[in-house]
Amino acid sequence: xxxxxxxxxxxxxxxxxxxxxxxxxxxxxxxxxxxxxxxxxxxxxxxxxxxxxxxxxxxxxxxxxxxxxxxxxxxx
Amino acid sequence: xxxxxxxxxxxxxxxxxxxxxxxxxxxxxxxxxxxxxxxxxxxxxxxxxxxxxxxxxxxxxxxxxxxxxxxxxxxxxxxxxxxxxxxxxxxxxxxxxxxxxxxxxxxxxxxxxxxxxxxxxxxxxxxxxxxxxxxxxxxxxxxxxxxxxxxxxxxxxxxxxxxxxxxxxxxxxxxxxxxxxxxxxxxxxxxxxxxxxxxxxxxxxxxxxxxxxxxxxxxxxxxxxxxxxxxxxxxxxxxxxxxxxxxxxxxxxxxxxxxxxxxxxxxxxxxxxxxxxxxxxxxxxxxxxxxxxxxxxxxxxxxxxxxxxxxxxxxxxxxxxxxxxxxxxxxxxxxxxxxxxxxxxxxxxxxxxxxxxxxxxxxxxxxxxxxxxxxxxxxxxxxxxxxxxxxxxxxxxxxxxxxxxxxxxxxxxxxxxxxxxxxxxxxxxxxxxxxxxxxxxxxxxxxxxxxxxxxxxxxxxxxxxxxxxxxxxxxxxxxxxxxxxxxxxxxxxxxxxxxxxxxxxxxxxxxxxxxxxxxxxxxxxxxxxxxxxxxxxxxxxxxxxxxxxxxxxxxxxxxxxxxxxxxxxxxxxxxxxxxxxxxxxxxxxxxxxxxxxxxxxxxxxxxxxxxxxxxxxxxxxxxxxxxxxxxxxxxxxxxxxxxxxxxxxxxxxx
Numbered sequence: 001x002x003x004x005x006x007x008x009x010x011x012x013x014x015x016x017x018x019x020x021x022x023x024x025x026x027x028x029x030x031x032x033x034x035x036x037x038x039x040x041x042x043x044x045x046x047x048x049x050x051x052x053x054x055x056x057x058x059x060x061x062x063x064x065x066x067x068x069x070x071x072x073x074x075x076x
Numbered sequence: 077x078x079x080x081x082x083x084x085x086x087x088x089x090x091x092x093x094x095x096x097x098x099x100x101x102x103x104x105x106x107x108x109x110x111x112x113x114x115x116x117x118x119x120x121x122x123x124x125x126x127x128x129x130x131x132x133x134x135x136x137x138x139x140x141x142x143x144x145x146x147x148x149x150x151x152x153x154x155x156x157x158x159x160x161x162x163x164x165x166x167x168x169x170x171x172x173x174x175x176x177x178x179x180x181x182x183x184x185x186x187x188x189x190x191x192x193x194x195x196x197x198x199x200x201x202x203x204x205x206x207x208x209x210x211x212x213x214x215x216x217x218x219x220x221x222x223x224x225x226x227x228x229x230x231x232x233x234x235x236x237x238x239x240x241x242x243x244x245x246x247x248x249x250x251x252x253x254x255x256x257x258x259x260x261x262x263x264x265x266x267x268x269x270x271x272x273x274x275x276x277x278x279x280x281x282x283x284x285x286x287x288x289x290x291x292x293x294x295x296x297x298x299x300x301x302x303x304x305x306x307x308x309x310x311x312x313x314x315x316x317x318x319x320x321x322x323x324x325x326x327x328x329x330x331x332x333x334x335x336x337x338x339x340x341x342x343x344x345x346x347x348x349x350x351x352x353x354x355x356x357x358x359x360x361x362x363x364x365x366x367x368x369x370x371x372x373x374x375x376x377x378x379x380x381x382x383x384x385x386x387x388x389x390x391x392x393x394x395x396x397x398x399x400x401x402x403x404x405x406x407x408x409x410x411x412x413x414x415x416x417x418x419x420x421x422x423x424x425x426x427x428x429x430x431x432x433x434x435x436x437x438x439x440x441x442x443x444x445x446x447x448x449x450x451x452x453x454x455x456x457x458x459x460x461x462x463x464x465x466x467x468x469x470x471x472x473x474x475x476x477x478x479x480x481x482x483x484x485x486x487x488x489x490x491x492x493x494x495x496x497x498x499x500x501x502x503x504x505x506x507x508x509x510x511x512x513x514x515x516x517x518x519x520x521x522x523x524x525x526x527x528x529x530x531x532x533x534x535x536x537x538x539x540x541x542x543x544x545x546x547x548x549x550x551x552x553x554x555x556x557x558x559x560x561x562x563x564x565x566x567x568x569x570x571x572x573x574x575x576x577x578x579x580x581x582x583x584x585x586x587x588x589x590x591x592x593x594x595x596x597x598x599x600x601x602x603x604x605x606x607x608x609x610x611x612x613x614x615x616x617x618x619x620x621x622x623x624x625x626x627x628x629x630x631x632x633x634x635x636x637x638x639x640x641x642x643x644x645x646x647x648x649x650x651x652x653x654x655x656x657x658x659x660x661x662x663x664x665x666x667x668x669x670x671x672x673x674x675x676x677x678x679x680x681x682x683x684x685x686x687x688x689x690x691x692x693x694x695x696x697x698x699x700x701x702x703x704x705x706x707x708x709x710x711x712x713x714x715x716x717x718x719x720x721x722x723x724x725x726x727x728x729x730x
Contacts, residue, residue: 026439026516030274031139033177043301047310048406051415053521059177060300060521062402062415067516 006052007069009042015073016040017056024070033059040073079120080129082240083161085150085185086169087178088136089395089522091197094227094531095169096133099237115433116149116161123237132161138177140184141270146436154188165191165243167236172198172207173523175289179218179281180274183251186220191246193221193239200226207291214288219247228528251280303524307399317400324387325488328460330481332379336464339379340655343372362559366643369655370555373461373639374548380464381457382540384426389535391422393527401519411499412506414438414517417447421498424454425491427543428693431456432700442511448700449505449710450498452693453686455491457543458635462684463490465638469659470677494685550691551639554629558603558643565601573597598644617683617719618676618726620664627683634689675729679722687718 009015017038025034034040038057045052050065086092096104100119117133137147140154153161168185170178175196186192196209215222221239225232239246306312347364354360391397397419405415416438424431431451438444455463467486475482569576577593578584584592598604606628607621614624626640638655645658662671688694688711697707 026518027141027270027274028138028439028518029516030271031141031177031180032518032520033278035275035278044304044308046308046402046406047313050406051402051517051519053304053308053402057176058174060523062398062405062517062519062521064405064517067518 003072003074005069006040006071006073007065011042011044014039014041014076016076018072018074020071025067029063032061033057034071078127080127080165080240080243081163082129082131083134083153083163083166084131084169085134085166086136087138087181088520090169090171090178091227092136092169093133094528095197095225096131097530097534098227098230098233100131123241127241129240139181154185154190163190165193165240167193167195169195169197172196172201173205176281176285180277183277183281187250189248189250191243191248193223194218195223195225195236197225197227199224200229205291210288214284217284219249219251221246299524308403313403317403322488325491326484328380328383330484332383335379336376339376343368366556366559369642370552370639373642374544374551377461377635378540378544380460381543382536384457385536385539386532388423388426389532390527393531395522395524398519398521405517411502412446413502414440414443420447420451421454421495424451424456426457428452428456428690429696432696439516442509445701446502446505448697449706450502452688453494453498453501455494458633458690459684461635461638463487463681465656466677466680468656469672470674490681490685497686550633551636554632554636555639555643558629558640561603562598562601562644569600570597617722618679618730620671631689632691634684675726678729679726682725683718683722686714686721688714
């Protein structure tokens with residue numbers, strides 16, 4: 001089992017969200033479905049590498065690398 | 077007829093507004109929630125022959141844990157039984173493609189104990205997406221009634237109305253927990269508790285969906301991924317974005333020219349008609365010289381404003397705007413802004429007021445404050461009247477540069493200038509302001525969709541109407557005031573104008589004498605005296621006292637500039653011709669050189685590009701920043717800078 005963060009994933013990678021510190025993550029992100037056990041897929045990086053465009057269990061959203069680097073995932 | 081109070085709530089991009097339009101048609105109006113400037117849309121509909129409904133469209137929100145003022149409105153309305161908008165029944169509008177996240181909001185609303193209906197929208201997509209829902213089971217698990225609707229195809233609306241009529245039969249039992257935690261941005265919050273509750277709600281929804289929702293996952297190569305490949309491509313993305321902007325500005329200038337000329341001539345005709353058919357007197361003068369040109373000064377800009385709102389709402393509705401936010405975030409961050417600032421900056425091209433209100437979804441206070449402070453630099457539609465008329469005076473219509481219309485290019489340059497100033501001042505503010513606040517950025521990327529003609533049309537009509545009536549009130553009032561100030565004056569110089577002029581020019585023909593008298597009168601009227609008083613200050617910018625008058629009056633609102641000149645020049649001269657002709661023939665009294673030379677034109681353009689001349693914007697900034705400090709700083713800095721650049725430009729070019 002190899003753990004990394006969403007920020008480390010490459011375009012097209014899929015992963016399962018394992019853990020993150022709820023205090024550091026905006027509540028809005030949790031409400032949008034960023035919770036343990038949900039899958040995440042990196043759809044694209046913005047042209048300047050940041051932000052990052054994700055599909056989190058069917059919700060399509062963009063977050064910045066800074067936050068993405070705090071979400072621990074297991075790559076599939 | 078008795079009326080049921082219905083509140084519509086839902087995530088952004090669920091088609092909530094389309095459903096609202098379907099339910100209420102043209103029977104709606106926009107207002108403000110008491111005490112705050114968030115748009116409040118209320119409409120009325122007939123449910124059957126005896127019962128009607130008042131439908132309130134709450135701002136789009138992802139949850140009841142409000143993180144912005146917009147979302148807070150929904151919380152305030154739904155959690156307070158004494159609120160004047162507290163509904164009898166809530167309709168939660170959700171999107172069939174993203175039930176998991178949408179049901180999160182539903183579960184929170186349902187737990188408040190208000191009768192709640194679940195409206196699943198976009199059901200026309202069900203078969204396409206291979207979705208299957210066990211409606212009965214879902215109704216039982218969520219303790220509610222479900223209406224499948226398609227606001228696009230007008231399906232299921234009558235069933236939804238029926239459910240609203242029978243709202244008393246709905247269960248008010250919470251579906252998840254007895255005591256929901258509802259948070260307002262005003263309340264101090266407990267993040268850990270939120271986090272836990274959020275996760276538990278998701279688990280509950282997951283279990284509901286496992287029992288009731290099936291989807292064939294066979295749509296990987298859908299429209300979204302194809303379009304995203306191109307629209308947010310590292311090169312094409314920007315190329316497309318700038319091409320779109322460029323075409324909009326070209327279109328604005330060329331498409332609206334025809335209706336504008338037509339309106340211009342029509343109003344000149346009205347004035348003439350009033351003069352020809354009404355008996356001579358003060359009222360006729362007021363009508364022909366104050367009121368009609370005043371109204372004309374507002375009406376003439378309807379085409380341009382409507383086109384602008386048309387473009388911005390199509391970009392918004394199609395889902396493209398979120399891609400622009402995505403594309404621009406990193407770049408904007410370099411200047412202390414957020415990708416989300418691009419929306420205020422672009423909608424600022426229509427009007428700074430809604431644009432500044434649109435900063436509410438920027439979570440970080442510093443990024444938001446900077447966006448508020450720099451947005452008035454973007455070229456709003458109120459500047460267009462000034463730009464349009466001055467550009468057409470200093471650049472010939474036939475002029476071409478590489479087959480582009482030079483007038484259009486010049487306008488584009490002014491837009492870029494405004495945008496550039498916004499960026500530069502943002503960078504400075506980012507360095508100067510010492511505000512530590514945590515930044516985060518979560519943007520939903522909605523599915524692409526063809527904008528519904530109806531929604532776009534409502535948007536254009538509503539916003540244009542608001543502009544015309546809001547600006548129109550000020551402009552008309554000022555036009556009348558100006559006419560009075562221009563038609564009366566103190567002392568003998570004004571009252572004995574006829575005698576004085578005829579004595580000084582004994583050899584003039586009757587016609588020459590009349591013209592001379594009118595301009596002598598204007599010079600000695602109250603407004604003439606005011607204009608002359610400030611002349612020493614504005615002369616270095618290349619303005620005469622007449623432009624000075626227009627500058628003074630347009631501090632209230634820029635678009636007043638043209639109306640003021642219209643009033644001044646038509647008061648000064650009886651002959652009928654359109655305002656442009658009159659400006660072209662205007663000469664300085666001492667040097668007899670044309671007033672609207674290239675240098676003066678550029679000076680005016682720059683002054684209007686930078687000066688903070690909009691009372692409504694000042695009022696909104698005061699409201700959004702909670703005090704006079706920021707709007708005052710903004711006004712003095714912007715207007716001081718405007719004066720300086722106009723001065724330098726004129727001195728170099730003259």
